[in-house]
Amino acid sequence: MSTEELKKIKSNTIVDARGTACPGPLLAAKKAIGEIESGEIMEIYSSDEGTKNDIPKWCNKMTHEFLGIIEEDSYSRLFLKKA
């Protein structure tokens, strides 16, 4: 999805994992995904560079749909739809 499209998304839940290092964001995402329903959207805030590569791979394995990334000044917003 393009940044414009992503910006319009209203996420069902936001996981703020800024300030944690690997595997912090991944574990936070794993914990939070259990609290939303299938088809709902989760957004992860991360300041860890590696997360941008890791979360898409995690989504692939868990069959969640990775929607894309919005880059903010000091962190990234990663969007995914729960399978």
Next chain:
Amino acid sequence: MGTELETQIADLKKQVNQLKEGTKDQLSMVVFSGDMDKILAALIIATGAAAFDMKVKLFFTFWAISALRDPAKNGKGKNFIEKMFGMMLPKGSPKLKLSNMNMGGMGTAMMKGIMKKHKVASIEEMLKTAGEIGIEINICEMSMNLMGFKKEEMIDYPHMTICGVATFLTDAAESKIQLFI
């Protein structure tokens, strides 16, 4: 002739069963080293794998067992040598040293400072997380005996078992990933 065929059939049946069982979505790791950095790496991989919904089984053996000692607990009924070992080996994860650049403890202290700055979880925090997400820790009984460690001096961990090499082999055989750290 008849018995030969029977043996062959039995062999084939065994192989088919193994194929049927296949490998599980499971990570099996031997944690051997008692170095702080290596234990940390093992725990990062383990918790990461658990986030991937993999079943994770850690087999702690030799020096790594020091990381599971509870600084506040003591083992009972130790002989002289066991007491000596107990004194010389790190009593719990906060006492572990870096495998490189320890520099008499200075390097390790510096590394802990850097870890805090980068918000990398400590081994104690990682072990707590590992327990919460169901990672299994199996401790090699033989190593425990060699080092003179007792079960009662280990940390309170929800999924901890004392076992032997057969447990590791069974776990490893059905795991997709096996590691030795």
